[in-house]
Amino acid sequence: MFEHLKKDFPILSQEIHGRPLVYLDSAATTQKPQAVIDSIIHFYQHDNSNVHRGVHELSNRATVAFENARQTVATFISARHSSEIVFTRGTTESINLVAHTWGAKNIKTGDTILLTEMEHHSNIVPWQLLAERTGANIQYVPVTPDGVLDLAAFKLALRKNVKLFAVTHISNTLGTINSIKELCALARRSGITTLIDAAQSAGHLPLNVQEIGCDFLAFSGHKMCGPTGIGVLYGRRELLEEMPPFHGGGDMIAEVDFFKSTWKQPPHRFEAGTPHISGAIGLAAAMNYLDAVGRDKIAGHDAQLGIYAYEKLTLLKGIRLFGPPVGRSGVVSFMLDGIHSHDVVTMANEQGIALRGGNHCNQPLMKKLGVDSTIRASFYFYSTTSEIDLLVETVRDIQKLFGVS
Numbered sequence: 453m454f455e456h457l458k459k460d461f462p463i464l465s466q467e468i469h470g471r472p473l474v475y476l477d478s479a480a481t482t483q484k485p486q487a488v489i490d491s492i493i494h495f496y497q498h499d500n501s502n503v504h505r506g507v508h509e510l511s512n513r514a515t516v517a518f519e520n521a522r523q524t525v526a527t528f529i530s531a532r533h534s535s536e537i538v539f540t541r542g543t544t545e546s547i548n549l550v551a552h553t554w555g556a557k558n559i560k561t562g563d564t565i566l567l568t569e570m571e572h573h574s575n576i577v578p579w580q581l582l583a584e585r586t587g588a589n590i591q592y593v594p595v596t597p598d599g600v601l602d603l604a605a606f607k608l609a610l611r612k613n614v615k616l617f618a619v620t621h622i623s624n625t626l627g628t629i630n631s632i633k634e635l636c637a638l639a640r641r642s643g644i645t646t647l648i649d650a651a652q653s654a655g656h657l658p659l660n661v662q663e664i665g666c667d668f669l670a671f672s673g674h675k676m677c678g679p680t681g682i683g684v685l686y687g688r689r690e691l692l693e694e695m696p697p698f699h700g701g702g703d704m705i706a707e708v709d710f711f712k713s714t715w716k717q718p719p720h721r722f723e724a725g726t727p728h729i730s731g732a733i734g735l736a737a738a739m740n741y742l743d744a745v746g747r748d749k750i751a752g753h754d755a756q757l758g759i760y761a762y763e764k765l766t767l768l769k770g771i772r773l774f775g776p777p778v779g780r781s782g783v784v785s786f787m788l789d790g791i792h793s794h795d796v797v798t799m800a801n802e803q804g805i806a807l808r809g810g811n812h813c814n815q816p817l818m819k820k821l822g823v824d825s826t827i828r829a830s831f832y833f834y835s836t837t838s839e840i841d842l843l844v845e846t847v848r849d850i851q852k853l854f855g856v857s
């Protein structure tokens with residue numbers, strides 16, 4: 453559907469090992485359109501300066517561009533106000549910020565932090581560290597054999613002393629799309645604070661934080677056509693205002709005395725030091741690009757490719773697919789009998805196909821699935837069904853080489 457947009461991505465027109473690059477690793481990081489690359493070049497060529505601190509023309513321009521980027525993010529996820537948007541380095545840092553600041557104030561000994569078995573390490577380890585610091589407990593909503601969350605178990609878990617529920621919107625291994633609106637509504641009814649890990653969804657489908665009804669939402673620029681090193685924490689204004697700072701330093705203070713300091717209001721309270729100015733500008737350019745393509749159309753394309761790949765791969769012998777056959781995104785994980793995932797990924801690379809093999813930062817989920825790794829193909833709007841056909845053909849050839857057919 454979007455094949456014509458491939459030309460917007462200069463990196464995709466190259467050959468790898470003498471064959472056209474087939475990039476099926478967009479869940480790890482997406483490629484960048486020329487419009488995003490241009491926005492960063494433009495900033496460094498014309499407007500580069502530090503933000504918030506100068507009165508000269510370049511500093512004004514940089515500050516305006518940086519704060520306009522914040523407004524673009526707010527509009528992109530339908531936040532009530534741009535002050536609810538904190539720039540971070542990415543999803544990981546956003547979650548750590550909440551664990552450190554909101555967590556320090558709100559989590560006490562004996563409290564429960566509720567996660568799910570399909571979380572990325574980024575949405576597990578910060579909570580484990582918080583639990584160690586505070587004496588809180590961690591519980592997990594189980595994943596069913598179909599690769600979806602066990603809703604009945606989730607409802608039961610809400611009866612306990614749960615203070616926070618943190619859940620991924622889309623699983624980066626299973627491709628499962630969680631019903632976050634429903635989950636947040638149930639959690640909210642029990643007075644539980646909610647955090648959505650939107651790393652795999654922010655660039656893939658329309659997001660409206662007010663409709664979702666979450667308290668926090670985290671995502672990374674690089675997984676949605678933007679640069680690396682920039683990400684977002686959305687936080688409901690009332691919560692951000694009550695939270696202590698994350699890092700201390702320049703730009704986050706109201707006043708500093710020798711032995712005591714006071715803080716700025718959010719979001720600046722959480723943005724100590726010189727921010728990733730060009731990153732924020734590049735992220736805003738990515739959001740404008742995605743909106744021009746149409747996020748609902750991207751979601752439709754993802755779903756179509758996810759189902760297409762799942763159905764084609766299912767027809768192969770000696771294959772195990774993970775995650776639900778329907779209600780999935782453009783992330784498809786599988787394993788081949790008798791062939792290690794790293795061998796598959798290495799051999800596919802020789803054909804110019806970029807796949808990922810490993811635990812995908814989902815070690816607890818791997819344990820639950822009874823495997824140590826999977827092969828993952830992940831699509832974006834620049835991916836095509838003919839690329840999936842090539843993937844399936846290559847997998848079949850690899851099976852033949854290993855004597856499995």
Ligand code: PLP
Nearest residue numbers: 542543544572574624649651672
């Ligand atoms: N959460 C999910 C679901 C992810 O897929 C990833 C990255 O793969 C992350 C969190 C971490 O993102 P980042 O490394 O950009 O902080």
